[in-house]
Amino acid sequence: MLGSSGRGLNRSVADTCTTLDELKPNISSWFVKVLVTEKTPIRSTKWGKQQRLVFVDKKKESIQGVIYDADIDQLNKIVQLYKTYYIGNGRIKELTTSTSNMAKSKYQIILNRSSYIKRTSEREELPLDHIYELTSFAECPQLADVANTRINLLCGVIHVFPPRFIQKNNRMVQDFVIINEERRPTILTLWEEFVKSEASDLTENIANMPVILGMRLSVYQLGHYHIAPFYLIHQYHRQNNLNYGYATTKTMWKLSLLRSFMTRTTKPWNNPTPHKFKK
Numbered sequence: 676m677l678g679s680s681g682r683g684l685n686r687s688v689a690d691t692c693t694t695l696d697e698l699k700p701n702i703s704s705w706f707v708k709v710l711v712t713e714k715t716p717i718r719s720t721k722w723g724k725q726q727r728l729v730f731v732d733k734k735k736e737s738i739q740g741v742i743y744d745a746d747i748d749q750l751n752k753i754v755q756l757y758k759t760y761y762i763g764n765g766r767i768k769e770l771t772t773s774t775s776n777m778a779k780s781k782y783q784i785i786l787n788r789s790s791y792i793k794r795t796s797e798r799e800e801l802p803l804d805h806i807y808e809l810t811s812f813a814e815c816p817q818l819a820d821v822a823n824t825r826i827n828l829l830c831g832v833i834h835v836f837p838p839r840f841i842q843k844n845n846r847m848v849q850d851f852v853i854i855n856e857e858r859r860p861t862i863l864t865l866w867e868e869f870v871k872s873e874a875s876d877l878t879e880n881i882a883n884m885p886v887i888l889g890m891r892l893s894v895y896q897l898g899h900y901h902i903a904p905f906y907l908i909h910q911y912h913r914q915n916n917l918n919y920g921y922a923t924t925k926t927m928w929k930l931s932l933l934r935s936f937m938t939r940t941t942k943p944w945n946n947p948t949p950h951k952f953k954k
Contacts, residue, residue: 688763692706692707692708692761693707694707694734694736695707695709695730695732695734695736695737695738695780696734696780698738698767698780699767700767702767704763705763706761706763706791707763708733708759708799708801709730709732709759709762710730710731710757710759710803711728711730711756711758711760712730712737712756712803712806713777713890714727714756715727716873717747717751718868718872724744725741725742725743725744725747726742726750727741728740728742728754729777729778730762731806732801735805736779737780738779738780738782738784739770739776740754740783740785740786741783741786742785742786742787743785746787746788749788750786750787750790754792757803759794759799759800759801760792760793760794761791761792761793762784762790762791762793763791765785765786765787765790766784767784767785768783768785769781769782770782777890777891807827807829808827810828811855812855812859815861815894819894819895820894820895825891825892825893826892827892828888829855829886830853830863830886831853831854831855831885831887832852832863832877832884832885832886832887833852833853833854834851834852835851835852835877836850846866846867847866847870848864848865848867848870849870849874850862850863850864850865851877863887863889
């Protein structure tokens, strides 16, 4: 059952919801109430098209969701970022490798057009408070080149460089200058598949100084924030796409400060040497 509103929801669904940490491959007739905190662009792989999401419940447990091929067109329009849904009748599958996992759970939910997806009413929505644990730029130097360290950044993009080809490893990358309220410009580098999708979008909208939320970024010695292909996910949202209904939450409060700071920043950005972190 697919739908976009919580009105008329069968109360037995809401009353019998389980939590994400209880989902296992052999579970049947389950329902969960979750907030959509991440949503990737549609990507093509050698197995076909796919789109991944992250769901978070009231206990702040998280699980990855995935949609494949013909189901993407319909479900991509229904499942929206920052909205809360009742979900059920999806297949639970154990992930075979952690490199493809965006969430805490070792399982993922495979959604299709037969899945139960119902938007909650506004009064039933889960809050965004403290969902995103953000890292400050000041914390980054000591995290450079630390194995398995991933950070989340909320920042603005103020300058774009042309894509470039790295012959050593035969990969295409593109650099952007990012800044936040700490006023420490540095470089965000997007790799491979991200150059074709997110980087292209950012380049087209650079005049608007888009605000981005970068998830699971790696910090390298020169202060570049890298997004590795097939593992790290980068999402961005222009100001007019943000939900200011959550303006009192920690994340959106920081975002408001950032937008205020960016509007006072000289545009276009004219410092050719951004700050480089050193170990």
